Amino acid sequence: MFDVQAVKADFPILATTVHGGQKLVYLDSGATSQKPRQVLDAERDYYEQSNAAVHRGAHALAEAATSAFEHARARIAQFVGAQAPDLIFTKNATEGLNLSAYAFSNATAIAQWDEAIVDPRFVLKPGDSVVVTEMEHHSNLVPWQELCRKTGATLRWIPLTEDGRLDLSHLSSIIDETTRVVSVVHQSNILGTINPVREIMDQAHAVGAIGVVDACQSIPHMPVNVDALGADLLAWSGHKMLGPTGIGCLWGTPDVLSSMPPVLSGGSMIELVQMESSTYAPPPQRFEAGTPVVAQAVALSAAVDYLQALGMREVQSHEQALTEYALKGLNDLDGVRVIGPDTIVDRGSAISFVVDSLHPHDVGQVLDSRGVAVRVGHHCAWPTCRRFGVPSTTRMSPYIYNDESDIDAALEGIVAAQKYFGVK
């Protein structure tokens, strides 16, 4: 197992204090992770030594920049067991999920005028269905709602059980012959649940639907191999895995990527341009219009190096141990209820809870006053909150730089909040 104190020391921000002297206890990595020195250095080095337009120039810097960018692509692809040409850089996971949804709406719009040129797998019509789950992040829900709004297709969802798992008992009537695309979250950012993605993707493929996975909360936290998951498209973000803001990844099978019409169009994604019409480059360029997120890719590649040096199995074990510790601590507190699985089986480190008679905003405020950063609200999974009859939750989401003392700080903060508001 890696040395958490040594890891902590790599993150300059973790040495800062908040509110005039409180030691920072950062337990909001589910929202965004902090960045180690190594990642910040990689980004800066790129700007100071290699910065230029990629894929467009023939001078020395342009070649250095292109090479740095494409090496980053290869490195990140390798991290998830993928091939470089199947990896598209986006600005965040949300864009990747939208690119997936737009493949369908664009194909449907183009098919009105020229059916021959689009892949029929992407053309939707009324009567078709799109399937998600009741634990999706808004970023994997709203784009599919919008797709339905544009095509007349119907949105369906897999419901949840009381303990925060997918209820798969009616899976084959939810994903049926009408289903054209199924998009599910790998690990829930609000419940922590890890879903049996493979089973769902297999059901999607059994009915000829395209399968999409939101891997935002899994790739930073456990070993993920794209082939094993069985998805056709898979999206995640860089900023939750030690990388910078402004970068995400969309992986796809060559079959699906090469059949998808472009979404954003413009420079760098073209093959031939005339005033009347244009043809498009193969993936990944086809989906990377305009100047790409070059420095961010280089930095994300350094983040991948950092994580791989720790070992993703070790990262996962570390988080499991912390999660177990936190779940036990929360269960031991009076008037505290965990929303989501309360064992570590098929569960990650995002831990939501509610405190009787206290609103999450007030819990979070008391924790913050003690330097403990947690997230309060609906965590962009509002329907999931409704499902559990709560307007919002408080969530702690530890990562590689957290230890048991950080969890203790959060637990003590909860008790302090109960005292402050006199509910205990």
Added chain:
Amino acid sequence: MFDVQAVKADFPILATTVHGGQKLVYLDSGATSQKPRQVLDAERDYYEQSNAAVHRGAHALAEAATSAFEHARARIAQFVGAQAPDLIFTKNATEGLNLSAYAFSNATAIAQWDEAIVDPRFVLKPGDSVVVTEMEHHSNLVPWQELCRKTGATLRWIPLTEDGRLDLSHLSSIIDETTRVVSVVHQSNILGTINPVREIMDQAHAVGAIGVVDACQSIPHMPVNVDALGADLLAWSGHKMLGPTGIGCLWGTPDVLSSMPPVLSGGSMIELVQMESSTYAPPPQRFEAGTPVVAQAVALSAAVDYLQALGMREVQSHEQALTEYALKGLNDLDGVRVIGPDTIVDRGSAISFVVDSLHPHDVGQVLDSRGVAVRVGHHCAWPTCRRFGVPSTTRMSPYIYNDESDIDAALEGIVAAQKYFGVK
């Protein structure tokens, strides 16, 4: 006038050498600019002191991050005479131009199912026209071609004169009653021409069309005030104005922005989410789905500080002087022809040229061997090359850190190329 040598000293990369010892002469700022220390510091400081999820958290870091992000928005808006809520952050100019085009294709798709909820200004049908110019960057051409492909509308364009200007003699028959949207480049990245955008926007508004401006090559190089241009939407990139990769801006009038349907959807752009459907936040959030480009916004704001400290009028005068010097130098060379206006009237610093009997790639290679970085190719304006009967050009595009000695180095390199290939 500012001190160019002092400016140069702020850019670490300009002190590096290429090809084993050649002093770097960077003349490719039209593709992307270099970054001063101040911008790199601002980005790093953000990560080391304030990094957290914005608009989502209630803890100290989240408030620091949100405040840094929104201050950056206000600062950048002010730089172009705009209000903060009218400024949307994108990943590059290309995304901004696509957001503009998708407002129309999305409204058109939604109108098929529910006409009442969309603004009719954005709904296109066969017979409608979309107008661009023959000097557009692919990023302001292909999205409009795609829009036409999805809606059945027709693309029209304003042609060019022999000296690289817009031929406005038939403007009112090109922008006519059928026209729904007009999108033009402010300053051409290949010809250097500065277009009379106001006149074109006025004509667009006279026929009830929406006016869009691609300001990628103007905002980094001259004072730009969004109101003066008269556009409804205006897009540009951060990386061409000393900012990082991965950020662009789309400005719009409140009227137009608030009438546009969302493009990318998901977290942070919503008002209310239920499984069945969602409602959306007002602009700018409506157009910033997912975790935004926070560190990039902070860095771009530092870039704006840097430029404003130099003074945009001074930046423009400096570039005009260099352009005049370069045009004269090029005209004095045998066998060299400038593509684009050959006076500095209504012209910026992107200077394209061709050398008789030499292919631009070979010219660029010889320059590169001498440390001089220029761009060769079609500059993502392939139709413009065709218009001038050349497959591609060589382009030098000086910026604030270039001086006459840099231009001299390029001119000498051209002569060396002619000698090397024995064409003179």
Added chain:
Amino acid sequence: MELDSLYQEIILDHYKHPRGKGLLELPQGSAHHVNPTCGDEITVQVSTNAEGGLEIGYEGQGCSISQASASVLTELLTGSSVDQSQTVREAFIELMHAQGQGEPDEDVLGDAVAFAGVAKFPARVKCALLAWMALQDAEIKAGMLSKGDGS
């Protein structure tokens, strides 16, 4: 950080003992507002009595700040004229945007001065304003205000 500067006694008191909570029988206007960042919701209803005084009802779920704010508002503005409610709302909004530098006028704001400290917590300003913006909307829907009157 001084938690107490946020959670003034008066605020905690209104939170624990909300005044005037409940809906009206025959509201002339009603508005449902949500805080999209945290999911808090409130319904504010309004009517005028024979003398032109406001009757206010509300229901909602949310944090101490948003709930106390609704309670304070109801206590403060019940019986006021629409004009007075405008004046008080404007003063309250100004206070919330003063980033902790505001000098609230207790004659105008009454118990609402207790929210001065909230302005130092940008993430909580929306909570404090929720009921106030809903009231404005309810007044507009009741035809008591026109849309342009927004403060």
Added chain:
Amino acid sequence: MELDSLYQEIILDHYKHPRGKGLLELPQGSAHHVNPTCGDEITVQVSTNAEGGLEIGYEGQGCSISQASASVLTELLTGSSVDQSQTVREAFIELMHAQGQGEPDEDVLGDAVAFAGVAKFPARVKCALLAWMALQDAEIKAGMLSKGDGS
């Protein structure tokens, strides 16, 4: 940087004096390829004569590397069998991806060994390959190769 390692004498000679440039009268297959980064274009045409030897024609505009490469290819492969053209193409592609570390076999590649230095200039590799990929495409269109044979 050593310009001369890129622009070998042989390359410059082929550039200035292209061999076999021009289109065929009755091509069995023809392919038009462009380099999207720079706009260079080439049309390569192919037929086989009675003995199964290749006839190659081309037309194009582009830089010294792309044009010289087309000329070298034409000189080298005219009269070869389709199989031989495959073998040579594979060797050439390998050379181009060797990043300057390749040890080209002059028996197979003839004048094309002069392009070894190009492999050190990633931005120019596409130029060197343009005609070769177009030939492959033309052979596929002529039915001489099946699509899966791509090297």
